[in-house]
Every structure is written in C-alpha cells, then in structure tokens.
Amino acid sequence: MGIFSRFTDIINSNINSILDKAEDPEKMVRLIIQEMEDTLVEVRSASAKTIAAKKDVTHQVNKMKAEAQGWEEKAELALSKDREDLARAALQERAKAAEAAETLENELQIIEDELVKLQSETTQLQEKLADAKSRQKTIIMRQNTVSSRLQVKKRLDSGTVDAAMGKFEQFERKIDDLESQVEAYDVGKRSLKDEFASLETEGKIEDELAALKQKMQGKSKSSNVTAVKSKTKKA
Template sequence: MGILSRASYVVRSRLNAILNNAEDPGEALDYSYEQLRDQLQDVKGGIADLTTQKKRLEIQKRRLEENVDKHNEQAREAVRQDRDDLARQALEKKKQKMTQIEDLEGQIADLQQTQDQLVEKKNTLQGRIEEFRTQKETMKARYEAAEASTRVSEAMTGAGDEMEDVGRSIERANERTEDMEARAEAMDELEESGAFEDALSDQDSIDRELESLSTDSEVEAELETLRGEMGEGGSSSSSTETETETAEAETTDTDDGSSNAGGDEPADPEVEAELEELQNEDSN
C-alpha cells in the first residue's frame, strides 16, 4: 500500500468514526426505509413498462390475425375469379403473417413469464419493506427510551457534559465568593487597625487615638459617677472589653414489428396444395 493509499485510508477511517458518533439511528433507519420504498417504486415501474411492451405485441398479433383472415378471403375470391396467380400471392402473404404471429406469440410468452417473476419479486420486496418498517419503529422507540434514560442518569449523577459545566460554574462562583469574603474581612481588619485612612475624613491616626482616649476618659468618669451614686465599688473594666470583642462578625450544545418483405419466391408445396383444394371447392 502506497503513501497516498494509506493516507486515504486514514482519512476515510476518521471520517467514518466521526459520522458514526454523530449519526442519529432514527434518521439512519428512516433513510434506509425510504431507499427500500424507492426500489419498490422502480420495480413497479419496470413491471408497468414490461406490461406495456407485451400489450403492444398483442395488438400487433391481432392485426396480423386480421390480415390472415383478409388474405384467406382474397385467395378464395381470386379462385372464384379464375385468378390462380392472385390466389397464390394471397396465400403466400397469409403464410408470412402466420409465421410472424408465431414469433409474436413466443415473445409475448417470454414477456409474460418475466412479468410474473417481477410481480413475485415485487410482492416479496413489499413484504420485507413492511416488516422493516415495523422493526424500524420499534428500534427508534428503544433508542429514544435509552437516550432519555441516559440523560436522566447523567443529570442525576452529574456525568453529562451539561452537568459538568454546571459543576464548574458552581465551583468558580464559590471560589469568587470566598475571595470576596476574604477580601471584605481583610478590609475590615485593615480599617479597624487604622492601616487605611478614611478618604472622607480629615483625621489622621493621631487624631483617632486621641479621640479614643477622650472617649475612654468620659466613660470612666461616668462610671465613677454611677459608683458614687449607687455606693458600690469595684472594677467594671471587664464589661467594656466584652463589648469591643462582640463588634466583629463573619459571613462565609437515494414498437417494434417484423416486416417480412414478401418477395416473389418459388411456388411453395403447401400453398399449391391449399390452392388445389380451393379450386376443387370452386368446381364443386
């Protein structure tokens, strides 16, 4: 096998593999069914043509039979007119027509036999087509049921391409969500630590620190006032620490006719015998 032959074989093999993978069995069965129906129609057309040809021969045969009767009457009339020469010519033509009739009968018989064979084949083919149609519909139903079952199973197990795409989308969304949550927590932490200054505020870190100390002093002063009013002592610094810790929250595609020219031929013994009989009939 040459290089070109091997390359052609490889290309055909790959194309066949692609077509097999992409082929819909239902469409393939419908196409095969239509091809069988076209073949049946061709057989019917052949039978019709054959029958037409047979009918033409039968018409030609009837015309020849009419000519035989005509020549027979011509021969009788010629004998009555004492024209043996004309009677002889008529009988010769009669014999020619009878020979043609025999040939036509053989051809008609052959055509009839062929027609009978074609009709039998047509009936056999038609039966097979009906059987194939039943099998086709059954196979299509089985394929569609199997296809539906496969799709459901793939959807439930996540083995299909569509579910795989959905899984990847969910995974990507989850990753992006986690990234955004982590970034939000980082920004909160940086803001709380004072690493990022508020763009809308003119305070710097020193101002915020002093403000915090001032707030703590006010709280401590109010606390001392409450202690004095209630007459209770003790430290409540633990309550302030708890409030600070709880401020952070996390949200995770398929006429012919024989002319025998009659020519003048030597006297035929059969014609002479028939002429003699006609002469005897006329003399009687």
C-alpha cells in the same frame, strides 16, 4: 436484473457509507425504508409500462392473425376464379403475416413472464416495507435505550458519580460540624423551661427527703417506746 438484486446493491452501498461515517442506526433505518419506498415507486412505474407494452403487442398479434386470415380468404377467392398466380401470392403474404404473428406471440410470452415476476417481487417488496415500518419504532426505541444505558455506564465507570457522592459526604460533615458548634454555644445555658423543670425536680426531692425524715423519726420513736416497756417489765 431483478428489483431485489438491484435494491440489495443500493442498500449495501448506503449502509457501508453510513458505517464509514459512523451514523446512528435511526438514520440507517430511515434510509433503508426510503430506499424501499423509492424502489417500490420505480417498480410500479415499470409494471405500468410493461402492462402497456403487453397490450400493444397483443393488439399487434391480433392484427397479424387477422391479416393472415384475410390473405387466406383472398387465396380461396383467387382459386375460385382460376387465378392460381394470385392465390400463390396471397398464400405467401399469409405466411409472412402468420410468421410475424408467431414472433409477436413469443415476444408477448416473454413480456407476460416478466410481468409475473415483477408483480411477485412487488408483492414481496410491499410486505418487506410494511414489516420494516412496523419494526422501525422498536428499533429506534431500543437504540435510544441502549444509548442512555451507555451514557450511564460511562459516567459510573468514569468515577463522576462517586466523586459527586464524595462531595455530598463532605457537605454532610461540614453541616455536622456547624451543628456541633451551635450546640456548644448552648452548653451551660439554661432556658426558662429548664429553670422551671429544675424547680419542679428540686421540689420533688425536698418532698421525698421530708417523707424519708418523717419515716425515720417514726421508726426511732417506735424503738424508744419498745425499750421503755421492756425496762418496766424487768422492774
């Protein structure tokens, strides 16, 4: 099983658990990142073990090849000494060593293939983890913003704000009533400024009245003079 299929099972299991418990997205994001980090640690540990296994098998392959080469040299030596029986036995041992080397080489190839896949998946997981961390702040910010908007919507829809505004209007009407009562106490009462202003107004009116009388007297005298002159001319 690849690390991603295993990782997906873990994440899906935990996400379902979170959704069942109605946990918030911020915790879910943290959990996903934590699972990715834990998986990455496990994968790196597995990679280290696989590399160590590759080195061990490589060493065994080289050992079996060297052993096969040694038996071949022994067979040649036996033939040079006219010992076909020893040469035949040496060749049999050489065949066993060569077969063991071939088996180990097949095993080494499997290990190398798995190591390539493991390294590729590790690289992908590192990229996904870096992407998740870069998006974590944005996701949390969006979640907080949406939560705040939801609270505002709930308060608006519940009528709480309208009720509060209604109370403000009641307070304003009470203050208006109090101001009207204060103004009612001042009705009919004249301040010192009012008295002096009244005197100034009365003085102006008296002056205007005197000027008007003088003007009218002037017109009256002018009419009398004109009438006298007219009678004198007729006489």
